[in-house]
Amino acid sequence: MSTNAVSAKSIKRDWIEVDAKGKILGRLAGEISDKLRGKSKVNFVPYLDMGDFVVVTNASLIKVTGKKAKDKKYYTHSGYPGGLKTKSFDEVLKGRPEDIIKHAVRGMLPNNKLKKLMIKKLYVFPGTTHPYQKQLKQLEAKIEEDATNG
Numbered sequence: 001m002s003t004n005a006v007s008a009k010s011i012k013r014d015w016i017e018v019d020a021k022g023k024i025l026g027r028l029a030g031e032i033s034d035k036l037r038g039k040s041k042v043n044f045v046p047y048l049d050m051g052d053f054v055v056v057t058n059a060s061l062i063k064v065t066g067k068k069a070k071d072k073k074y075y076t077h078s079g080y081p082g083g084l085k086t087k088s089f090d091e092v093l094k095g096r097p098e099d100i101i102k103h104a105v106r107g108m109l110p111n112n113k114l115k116k117l118m119i120k121k122l123y124v125f126p127g128t129t130h131p132y133q134k135q136l137k138q139l140e141a142k143i144e145e146d147a148t149n150g
Contacts, residue, residue: 014052021058029104036118060097060126098124
């Protein structure tokens with residue numbers, strides 16, 4: 001009995017749309033990171049980027065539990081002395097809500113060379129409209145065709 005070796009050529013990527021409306025940030029980020037890694041696939045191996053493309057909509061409607069909306073802080077630093085900037089969860093949610101989800105997912109991906117490749121497949125939008133409708137419709141058509149033929 002032989003083992004099937006997985007190569008980069010044999011990887012098939014799908015497009016997955018996730019609606020963040022009313023979902024808890026950490027749980028959603030864990031779900032997305034698993035899809036970006038490809039952990040749900042049968043032939044998953046940790047040394048290859050096997051994940052799917054993930055489109056997240058309604059990022060501005062994400063929720064957190066407890067007092068995290070006021071207490072959770074996001075930090076940026078310019079690199080100069082005194083260049084530390086701090087924003088709360090609410091401030092970031094009003095300005096750029098897509099950064100909240102990207103930050104959470106980035107923290108849940110493994111710290112290795114594949115992290116950059118995986119995070120590039122994540123597309124987050126604050127509303128419901130996005131430019132990847134065509135890819136998602138093609139995938140839906142393909143799934144329906146496979147269901148009728150198979």
